[in-house]
Amino acid sequence: MRYHFCPKCGGALSIEKTQDKNKPQCTQCSFTFYQNPAVGVAAIVIKDQKLLLGKRQGSYAGQWCIPCGYVEWDEDVYDAVIREFYEETGLTISISKVYTVLSNFHNPAQHTVGIWFMAEVMDGEEKAGDDLEEVGYFTFEDMPELAFPTDRIVIEKLKSEELIQ
Template identity: 55%
Template sequence: MRYQHCPKCGGHLSLEETQDVNRPKCTSCGFVFFQNPAVGVAAILIRDRKVLLGRRIGSFSGTWCIPCGYVEYTEDVRDALVREMKEETGLDFELGDIFAVQSNFHNPAQHTVGLWFLAQAEGDPIPLDDLDQVDFFSYEELESSNMVLAFPTDGLVLKSLKDKDFID
């Protein structure tokens, strides 16, 4: 449990076991603090049977990922992804179908649920915001390099892209 005080009344939060789940509950007003996962979105951009990846700066610095970001509270998931991709690659993305949905447990401070969309975009990506490099890679290039992925679920998505013959 990360929080000690109730966001409603300021009372003390204690853990209550409910249906085999520990949830913080206020000892003063009874408010139950549901700690739900955040939603992350990622765009799968494929060109010449290679997928776009970016090298991160800031959190998970030096590792690579499928370009991604968080959905803000007031945003639609598709709008959030278009915004994030503009911020990270400078490109205007057109989103297709959802390719994958995964629960991400790599960060103990924040459980997330990720949505990976197939996408298209014209032009050359440039690294912006959370990225210092962007490039297209085949699965074979990923496997033969020393490239470290930031998020284990990206590895699952990339393997699925290879298995479904989207990338080489």
């Protein structure tokens, strides 16, 4: 159980009634606090069969990832990936398709469902921003240390489909 107090009234949350740690209920107002994964989005940009990655600062500092972020509450999922990619790389992208979808369990405090989109660069200059300090293109052999195990799965799929070299 990640949270102990009701977000509506401040009463104590308990799993006594539901017996489900992902559905604690408020002992004061009976509000059920459903704990669901957040949605993460990432964009795959490939140039000359090399994959664009970003070196992270803040959480997972020094490790690399496919540029990514969270979908905000009122935001369309496609707008989210375009916004996040622009904030982190300075590049405006156009989405061609969903490449794959995976559950991320690496952070026990925040499970996510990650959506990796195939994207093409439309405009802009590569410039690391937001939670990235550096961006670069990598071949499979030159892949730096990755922050997330699911990025590794995605990268192996890209390699097996010969989309990266």
